[in-house]
Amino acid sequence: MDKGREDASSQTGPGLPEAGGDAPEVTGSVEYKFEKGVFLLLLGLCAVGLLVVGFFFWYVPTVGLGNIHPVLPYVLAAIIIVVCGIVFWGAIGIALSLIGGRSVTPSSRYRGFLVKLFLPAMVLFGGLFKIPRIKIERAFVEINNRMVRSMVAGGRRFNPEKIIILMPHCIQWEDCKVKVTKDVANCVRCGRCEIAELLTLSNEYGIKLFVLTGGTIARRKLKEFRPDAVVAVACERDLTSGVQDAYPLPVLAVINKRPHGYCMNTGVDIAAIKGAIEELLGRSGRPTIEVSS
Numbered sequence: 001m002d003k004g005r006e007d008a009s010s011q012t013g014p015g016l017p018e019a020g021g022d023a024p025e026v027t028g029s030v031e032y033k034f035e036k037g038v039f040l041l042l043l044g045l046c047a048v049g050l051l052v053v054g055f056f057f058w059y060v061p062t063v064g065l066g067n068i069h070p071v072l073p074y075v076l077a078a079i080i081i082v083v084c085g086i087v088f089w090g091a092i093g094i095a096l097s098l099i100g101g102r103s104v105t106p107s108s109r110y111r112g113f114l115v116k117l118f119l120p121a122m123v124l125f126g127g128l129f130k131i132p133r134i135k136i137e138r139a140f141v142e143i144n145n146r147m148v149r150s151m152v153a154g155g156r157r158f159n160p161e162k163i164i165i166l167m168p169h170c171i172q173w174e175d176c177k178v179k180v181t182k183d184v185a186n187c188v189r190c191g192r193c194e195i196a197e198l199l200t201l202s203n204e205y206g207i208k209l210f211v212l213t214g215g216t217i218a219r220r221k222l223k224e225f226r227p228d229a230v231v232a233v234a235c236e237r238d239l240t241s242g243v244q245d246a247y248p249l250p251v252l253a254v255i256n257k258r259p260h261g262y263c264m265n266t267g268v269d270i271a272a273i274k275g276a277i278e279e280l281l282g283r284s285g286r287p288t289i290e291v292s293s
């Protein structure tokens, strides 16, 4: 969304906020409910669906392969059984992670299953059963976060200089003329949006903060800074695609507040960002990014 903003250094008059000005209301949010049952149902459907596909992959070429050599259909069957076994192993790991509240197995492999295989399949099955995509995306974000947390619980630690915080452009107060997408330090901390508080957190922990205009810039930042972990804020759809794009990079995803709808004067729970940073640094006793179940 182009708002015709200019650099702070060249700004006077309306649009350049004064420090300490009245902040707009950003405390409201969309209802954020994670439906465990829906996710488990979809996971089961996906596993069964993949099994059926696997059967057809075996059955269809079997006739032709049998004509080449009688052993070949059995070789193909063995390969497909191994692949289906791996898929079910992934599904069971994700389901246990969901039911148990934390990942009970090495999570990086399961994140791979979730991100690359199950999410696209769940979106497909969800569409067939008319389950709103946003519910699937919220479940995906929740499971992803649990898996990233379990990496930390398993002893993985991240240095502050190797963590970055990515914020969407829409968090900036709509009428602010400061170009924070160019350099977030241009913010004069008027308090009209949460970028001021995020900047304070960024300085406090020594973690880089970027305000981005889209996914292409996000990918560029990841390439440029090569972080070990990311704290990302966005709507469900952008977080889902962002986590997929960034994989295998661990991303703690925080769903934004949208008191004025999508893409305008959005907000974020600062305590959730602080909690995510503390978790990645291994300083948090327990997870702080939670959704109701």
Ligand code: SF4
Binding pocket: 017, 172, 173, 176, 177, 178, 180, 187, 188, 189, 190, 191, 192, 193, 194, 195, 196
């Ligand atoms: S980015 Fe937000 S906090 Fe910073 S100057 Fe603009 S409105 Fe104020």
